[in-house]
Amino acid sequence: MRIMILTLALLAGAPGCDNDADQWWKGNTHTHTLWSDGDAAPELAAAWYRDNGYHFLVLSDHNILSRDEKWFPILDLPRSRLTSERVDDLIARFGEERVETREVEGKREMRLRTLEELREDFEQPGAFLFIEGEEITDQFNRLPVHINGLNLAELIKPQGGESVVDVMQRNLDAVIAHGHAHDRTTLAHVNHPNFGWGVSVEDIARLRGEQFFEIYNGHRSVRNHGDADHAGTEEMWDLALTKRLTELDLGPLYGLATDDAHNYHEVPEGHSNPGRGWIMVRAESLDAEAILNAMHRGDFYASSGVVLDAIKSDDHHLTIHIRAEPDVAYTTRFLGTRRVGDADGDGQPDLGIVGEILDETMANPATYTFAGDEVYVRAVIISSKVHPNPFAKGDREMAWVQPVVIHGQAGDSTSP
């Protein structure tokens, strides 16, 4: 009898940890406030996320933590981010004792609430958590390289470097070293690679020590879908995954969805509003260590609207249970790159189409059976529902499941 020998080793991190005590926690790891270039007072941003069903939030301002004393000018001008009307709204909503203003040389200012103060007002065990973080905002020859550092004990300055990949790696290394120095779990993710066409797929493929990038970012300028000359982030994911897992001997790359929200006051097209993209993390408890450890294991998915009840994988299958809304249809697409024999006889398997659609189904649960020749398999779920406040017009609500890495291949040897 010929038996297919499948040695599918799911890397630590593949979706599939099966502890039923774990829960899904909804979070956004990338947003801005008046501490840098966002238009919301930090308490307004925090309240938006708490009131919209999020469990955790990272206020990730550019090269600054929400610490110490910072006063923001109150200006009644057309493009002002803090007007006296907005200050009055803050007083009405959060109380006079939480809105501190002063006048310096005839100019009014408001003191920005610190994360420490926000924690007191918003954090609730098991319900809402802040993870302290920063968008380390760096560049190389004007190409933007932005990395979010999560669970930091203090500010990390942009590290600079000799090339885009060097700048990226130095900043990732700084976050990793920071975690070691402060004896805490940190996490760094590479943001919006196509913003300013800053970070190429070659750069993303080469990141070491960390393994996260934004597959979806809600900011209007980030070009998630690429253009005629540049791959979109979906295609980048497949190209980078294939290169990492076959050529570079690096681990998988995990995808996040984030808001990168800057605009809390208007909701017209073209602004960068909260609520567009988030992650769901499966962890035993709502604390920074548990959340980030689960992410390091790959036990999370990215979403722009589609909610999943379960993601299960074993040696043979990847199964996704979708929390279906009435009258909404879901298409689940399984993608991956196959090893297709060794035509040139160099001992290295040749590769099929990169990011090939291996299967597509409208079933729920959606199940894919591994053939064994895949390098990895990932899934994307596309809803029939149009996103209510999309990154780009016509975007559907989606979810992105992390790749399952498959080692070994279908052998044709006989087994006793």
Ligand SMILES: [Zn+2]
């Ligand atoms: Zn950025």
Ligand SMILES: [Zn+2]
């Ligand atoms: Zn940002």
